[in-house]
Amino acid sequence: MSNHAEEVAHVGASVSTFTKVWIALLAMTGIEVLLAYEQVPTLIMLTCLLGLSIIKAALIIAYFMHLKFERLSLFLTLFPMLIFCIVLMLIFLGDAVRIPHMRPPV
């Protein structure tokens, strides 16, 4: 176990960057709530909500969780696998869309 664990300089974002990211996150949340209030059609709403959520997640991971300032190898070890596994699950949603049409009539 390394004692002087990787004594790199504390590279990272400044306080003002963190604050800007926070404000951006709040703004995106506000847009999401507005979309819900306006009762936008379901598919558009879902696309916008998911898109915004992914952008918010990317901002939190990059800046708050400091991943933007870490080595590329860390990102590559963690995230391609996660995305791949999620895509594998999402493939089954095609099945879900068909099921309501396959029920026998009441």
Place this chain on the structure above:
Amino acid sequence: MSSHASAVGPAGSGSVWEGGQSPYATNSKKFGMWLFLISDSLTFSAMLFAYTYSRVTNPDWPKPFDFSPAIIYSTVMTFCLLSSSLTMVMAVHSMNHGDRKATVRWVLATMVGGAAFVVLHLSEWLKLINVEHVTPLNNPWGVPLFGGTFFALTGLHMTHVICGLIYLAIIAQGIARGKFKAEDVEVSGLYWHFVDLVWMFIFPLVYLMSARVG
């Protein structure tokens, strides 16, 4: 992504992947926490996927969340969690600059945000259970899966938040006593941001997609 260190180890010892040093330029605690968070992300992804699948196969899924108070409550909860992420980042920043007293204050502020989230969330749960008669197995709106998926998802998330509060309490008292280092604060910060991140997906998919206006 920026790579601020070369891939060759110190004193010409060859590639960083040959052993004896961290190829990720990070300490093992941090790497261990990242591995746990990725695995936990898969757990939540699977649950969110199961919820999505249930919802798509049930076109008459209920939309029981009125804007006032349900959506307003959950928006305030989102604000609490986002603000607690900011205070956590400030805690890590203070600890990196050696200011232990400020770090403890920022960690306590983070806990306040998390506690506010839990209190609001529990009050919303109690309203759903006692007033609207929603249980994990049944509800008055005709789609029993609604309760099961809702309580499972938000319950697992709330459990993570409560565990996070306990974790942060231990960190705060450890920093105050001079027991913990900057890397310990950073690792607890990673966990807390993860909890916020999961909520970024649960809030729109569970609450906003089931909002009822008018």
